[in-house]
Amino acid sequence: MGLLDDLDRGLFDLVFPRDCAVTQEPLDDEGWLHLSFAGADRLDRITDPRCITCGHPFEGIIEGDRACPHCHELHPAFGRAVCAFRARGPARAIIHRIKYGRSPFLLDDLAAVALSDELFRRHLAGSILVPVPLHPNRLRHRGYNQAERLGDFLATRIPGCESLGLLRKTEETESQTRLGRAERRQNVAGVFQLAAGSFVSPNQRYVVIDDVLTTGATLHSCAVALKKAGAELVDAAALCHG
C-alpha cells in the first residue's frame, strides 16, 4: 500500500486507481471507495448467536449477570452492545490504519459494510448516537476523532438517527491497549462528562459508539456519564469487538 492509498484523493483516482484496503488489488467499479467485495468478504463478521451484553459471538447460556467471558465482571451501565466485526485479521489492520495511519476515511467503508448487518442497523435506528470523545490533546495530535466520523457517517444512513457530541473527556488517560480488564476500568472511570451546553432526556434512547469494544470499559464509562446527566436508555455499539 503506497502513500497515495492513504489520501482522500478525489481527482487523483482518475489517474492512479486505488487498491482495496484488504486484498491490495486495484479496485474496479464494484464495492466501496477503498474496499472491494472480495475484501469485505474477508472481514470477520459477527453473526448470531452473540452475547446480549457485549455483542461477542457466544453460544453458551447466559445466566445471572448476563456476562459472557468477554464482558465478565463489567456490569455495564449500558443495556446492550452490538458489534459488526471481530477485531482480528483484515478488520484489525484497517482499524489500525484508521487510528494510527491517518486514514480515517477507511471508517466509512467499514461502517457501510457493518450496516448490512440487520441487527447492527436495527440497534442504532431511531437513537441519538454519542461518539466516545477524545481528550482535546489527543484530538489535536491525531487530527480527528474516528468515533465522531463513524457517528456522522451512520447518522446520515440510518432513519431517525442523529449523532451528537454530548460528552467530553476531562482527563488524558493511558492507552488501554496494554492494560488488563480491571486496570482498563480503573483507567477510564469518571473521565467522561456531559459537554458544556449539552443536555439529555430520560425519554430518548442513546447509543454510545466507538470503533472498537475490547472489555467495554470505555463505553461503560461514557454510559455512566450519560446516566448521571439524566439519561435512562443507554446502549452501545462498536464496529469491531476486540
Ligand SMILES: [Zn+2]
Ligand atoms: Zn459479553
